[in-house]
Amino acid sequence: MRNFIELMRQQGRVEEIESPCSTVYEAPRMASRTDKILFFHDLDGRRGVMNLLSDRRSLAAALGVEERDLVGHLAGMTYNGRVVDAGRLEGGIPADLSRLPVMKHFPGDAGRYFTSGIVFSRYDGVENASIHRMMVLDDGRVVARLVEGRHTHTLLKEALARGEKLPVAVTVGTHPLVTFAACTRVPEGKELAYAAELVGGELPVRECENGVRVPDAEIVLEGYISAEKATEGPFVDITGTYDPVRQQHVIEFTKMYCREDPIYHGILPAGDEHKLLMGAPYEPKIYRAVGEVTTVRDVLLTKGGAGYLHGVVQIRKNTQGDAKNAIMAAFAAHTSLKHVVVVDEDIDIHDPHDVEYAIATRVRGDTDIMVVTGVRGSSLDPTRLGDGTNVKVGVDATMVMGREDEFRRAEWV
Structure with missing residues (x-):
């Protein structure tokens, strides 16, 4: 030391x-x-x-x-x-x-x-x-x-x-x-x-x-x-x-x-x-799990999510369902994870404004939000029920494949 x-x-x-x-x-x-x-x-x-x-x-x-x-x-x-x-x-x-x-x-x-x-x-x-x-x-x-x-x-x-x-x-x-x-x-x-x-x-x-x-x-x-x-x-x-x-x-x-x-x-x-120390040890575990279902680029458990309950996963989609598979893999890898957002490679997962931008411009609430009820969550979460169960939410904040030009931001060369 x-x-x-x-x-x-x-x-x-x-x-x-x-x-x-x-x-x-x-x-x-x-x-x-x-x-x-x-x-x-x-x-x-x-x-x-x-x-x-x-x-x-x-x-x-x-x-x-x-x-x-x-x-x-x-x-x-x-x-x-x-x-x-x-x-x-x-x-x-x-x-x-x-x-x-x-x-x-x-x-x-x-x-x-x-x-x-x-x-x-x-x-x-x-x-x-x-x-x-x-x-x-x-x-x-x-x-x-x-x-x-x-x-x-x-x-x-x-x-x-x-x-x-x-x-x-x-x-x-x-x-x-x-x-x-x-x-x-x-x-x-x-x-x-x-x-x-x-x-x-x-x-x-x-x-x-x-x-x-x-x-x-x-x-x-x-x-x-x-x-x-x-x-x-x-x-x-x-x-x-x-x-x-x-x-x-x-x-x-x-x-x-x-x-x-x-x-x-x-x-x-x-x-x-x-x-x-609570969250960062789970990031490589999530990274490996997501890597089994799609191309993973980076993982972050956010400071605003107590370093433990909220995650952002950056992927390169190979098929249209990859983001939702990544959500399920992340929840399986870190069972205390409560909310996870999956984003594309152009989103900086260390910038909460960039992640919010992805949610604002790439998410449809009726198709891109997964809600899983009655699952085991973190014992540290004040919203847990008496039996220890909770609700998990996954957000697919990725571009629709085949329509990427409609989502890409302007940039200078």
Whole structure:
């Protein structure tokens, strides 16, 4: 992470905050007002960073590709990076969360939350890595939101069924591409291999005392998830609204490892970094799925759609039905997607005015809008019904084949 921050410094994308700053509301509020990386030199007496991956330009820089090639590059990944055993993790001390500048982001939050912590787990030979928000209960425990059916929750159920706890290690302050990999749905157990591929082909990992393997990080918290539960929430999620309060599992930390003068990484809930990490990992998945039914050019999950619920897909039509097939492929690839617009190659999907122009001039409401009812959507969408179902809308904003001259805009040669 330190190398990436230095790279961003060289590009003039880091703002140094030298004056003292509070972890309660102040730092999060500052992060909401800029897309620059904020480096806090005195975050309640500690060092911290926010907005590490707040835009696509930063993600492209981390990958070493042009921003315009970002989705295509990610769509070509094969999850085959080399994970290298670098030995045991040494030098730990008893866990003490009071030593870390964990933030309280909004007045309605139930408490201080870890928002960038990657939960690495390992059970019965199977590994997983994913980000879970974690509310601090005391100096050694947090309560984590474990989404039912996701891999961490599945491994926990297996461990509890055998009367055992699930060993975990939480990292804070990893390279942003490792964080990105942990946010991506990959084949089972491939998160570390994917991270290795993203960073250039190889990723060293060290083993904690409980057997869990972790990559380089500023902070590592080692412990176990048990059957114990506690109240989790309220907490602001991706839409900027409060997620429901739930009973969730407790993680008890037994040990912590820190680099000298560690840099704490905080992600602002519903901020640009949160939206990018939630949505951008699905863009290559949609890209590949649409590529199975037509010629795909680009995919974007829009910032206005919370970076997660709204998508725009750019295609080159080969047959008149391609746009509607692309709509169905996009919904299948990203089941939380609520509204998707499919456009032609001449529309800039990163310009919302251009996308609106396509809707205004190329859509007939009676033939070009698909409405699908009674389908599973995102649990984060406030419009969902009590059974979790919702409505999806697909918009074919492409030109009618054979009549392209009637739709093309005038341009200078």
